[in-house]
Amino acid sequence: MSQRVKVKQILADDRTQYEVTVKGWVRSFRNNQFIALNDGSTNNNLQIVIDAENTDQALVKRITTGAAISVTGEIIPSLGKGQRVELKAASLEILGDCDPEKYPLQLKNKPSLEYLREIAHLRFRTNTFGAIFRLRHALAFAVHKFFNDRGFVYLHTPIITASDAEGAGEMFRVTTLDLNNPPRTESGDINFKEDFFGRSTNLTVSGQLEGELGAMAFGDIYTFGPTFRAENSNTARHLAEFWMIEPEMAFYELEDNMDLAEAFIKFVIGYILENNREDLDFLAARLVEEEKQKPQQERSEMGLIEKLEFVLHNEFVRITYTEAIDILKNSKPNKNKKFQYLIEGWGADLQSEHERYLVEKHFKKPVILTDYPKEIKSFYMKLNDDGKTVRAMDVLFPGIGEMVGGSQREENYDKLVERMKDMHVPADELSWYLDTRRFGTAPHSGFGLGFERLMLFVTGMSNIRDVIPFPRTPKSAEF
Ligand code: 4AD
Numbered sequence: 001m002s003q004r005v006k007v008k009q010i011l012a013d014d015r016t017q018y019e020v021t022v023k024g025w026v027r028s029f030r031n032n033q034f035i036a037l038n039d040g041s042t043n044n045n046l047q048i049v050i051d052a053e054n055t056d057q058a059l060v061k062r063i064t065t066g067a068a069i070s071v072t073g074e075i076i077p078s079l080g081k082g083q084r085v086e087l088k089a090a091s092l093e094i095l096g097d098c099d100p101e102k103y104p105l106q107l108k109n110k111p112s113l114e115y116l117r118e119i120a121h122l123r124f125r126t127n128t129f130g131a132i133f134r135l136r137h138a139l140a141f142a143v144h145k146f147f148n149d150r151g152f153v154y155l156h157t158p159i160i161t162a163s164d165a166e167g168a169g170e171m172f173r174v175t176t177l178d179l180n181n182p183p184r185t186e187s188g189d190i191n192f193k194e195d196f197f198g199r200s201t202n203l204t205v206s207g208q209l210e211g212e213l214g215a216m217a218f219g220d221i222y223t224f225g226p227t228f229r230a231e232n233s234n235t236a237r238h239l240a241e242f243w244m245i246e247p248e249m250a251f252y253e254l255e256d257n258m259d260l261a262e263a264f265i266k267f268v269i270g271y272i273l274e275n276n277r278e279d280l281d282f283l284a285a286r287l288v289e290e291e292k293q294k295p296q297q298e299r300s301e302m303g304l305i306e307k308l309e310f311v312l313h314n315e316f317v318r319i320t321y322t323e324a325i326d327i328l329k330n331s332k333p334n335k336n337k338k339f340q341y342l343i344e345g346w347g348a349d350l351q352s353e354h355e356r357y358l359v360e361k362h363f364k365k366p367v368i369l370t371d372y373p374k375e376i377k378s379f380y381m382k383l384n385d386d387g388k389t390v391r392a393m394d395v396l397f398p399g400i401g402e403m404v405g406g407s408q409r410e411e412n413y414d415k416l417v418e419r420m421k422d423m424h425v426p427a428d429e430l431s432w433y434l435d436t437r438r439f440g441t442a443p444h445s446g447f448g449l450g451f452e453r454l455m456l457f458v459t460g461m462s463n464i465r466d467v468i469p470f471p472r473t474p475k476s477a478e479f
């Protein structure tokens with residue numbers, strides 16, 4: 001019995017004249033002779049040559065696009081164009097038939113991304129999604145490598161929690177109560193105290209608060225897990241369920257935090273450029289085709305690989321919110337229209353059009369914005385001496401907008417409690433969190449990077465639904 005070998009390995013091997021077994025799915029079958037077989041290890045198919053005349057015709061009929069097959073034979077040099085080697089089939093077995101009349105992925109018409117979103121359960125079998133999700137795997141691996149190499153502890157923070165880390169109220173409630181007939185308090189409210197957890201619970205919006213507990217013991221930790229936001233945003237940048245990477249470091253000030261965020265993003269981009277070039281090149285070529293559909297003036301100046309190399313070799317711009325407002329006030333995004341909204345005053349939150357203007361038109365680089373007005377940021381951020389701004393940092397990326405949100409944390413107990421009062425965050429429910437400030441408090445910082453936003457940047461895809469295997473958005477969560 002010859003050994004099962006992955007197509008990627010066969011194509012990378014210099015040898016010929018050896019026997020293998022391959023298993024995978026038929027991408028196409030031409031001239032009753034040539035099968036293009038894909039096994040998911042690479043977008044490159046292995047050409048299999050069968051001797052149709054000496055093969056059972058009933059079997060040949062079952063070699064259809066999408067069918068799962070197992071083939072044993074010899075790897076030989078290929079005479080045809082397009083491949084160095086091919087597999088001369090000695091035996092072929094159909095593992096699973098695929099009815100060509102019913103299979104939604106016939107290659108004759110290239111399916112649109114929108115159509116593939118409707119059949120997300122099958123889209124892994126296309127080259128585009130093959131490349132995207134192999135890259136997603138590699139990027140996740142690079143995330144762990146970066147932190148592991150630096151001695152960070154990977155901390156698993158809870159999915160079910162009773163706290164609203166961002167204080168924004170965008171939570172999915174979790175309950176074991178029968179909501180058709182819930183227990184009530186005397187005043188008629190639902191009595192969540194009778195719930196399994198004894199109180200109202202929700203899916204986590206961020207692992208940060210628990211991450212801070214870890215940082216105050218291990219020094220450096222990171223989380224990497226799913227987070228949930230019940231915001232009704234139907235955009236190409238928002239998901240209801242997304243993955244976030246949240247490092248939290250004791251003894252880090254804001255500058256150290258910025259340095260780490262920049263080094264981290266550069267490392268993971270460098271990693272995939274070095275290790276996943278084939279899939280990146282595929283997506284780069286896909287993007288070139290997509291750009292051709294756009295009017296000339298809207299086309300990107302750089303290709304995907306160039307864009308990644310650019311980020312790798314250029315320093316991010318670092319400016320304060322106040323400096324950004326000045327730039328925006330004095331800019332003319334359109335011929336004669338200024339950003340009216342911001343001219344009205346310091347203190348307004350930046351809209352995505354402002355962020356994009358800064359990174360795409362003004363600096364043409366990733367930008368780290370710091371020191372935002374305290375009113376528009378979360379309660380846990382450290383107050384600056386001016387009493388007006390907090391030590392926040394957002395990393396903005398061309399084509400993406402906000403990729404990272406983070407800050408130095410308020411380590412002073414009294415100041416934190418004061419901020420919580422101001423922002424109506426219930427201090428009694430977060431007593432465990434406040435313990436870090438009661439017992440051996442220390443300066444510390446951290447940030448959260450949205451994994452799918454990073455995926456958008458490295459794949460050149462434009463819709464966040466196309467970079468997560470099973471997107472959950474207000475209008476799509478079918479399986
Ligand atoms: O800015 P956010 O809300 O920050 C936090 O959650 C902090 N607790 C992080 C921390 O300091 N540990 O979210 C962080 C990042 C954003 O910059 C964005 O990249 C991503 O998470 N993000 C989303 N990604 C996809 N869909 C959504 N609905 C997202 N909301 C935030």
Ligand code: MG
Nearest residue numbers: 394402404405
């Ligand atoms: Mg944010």
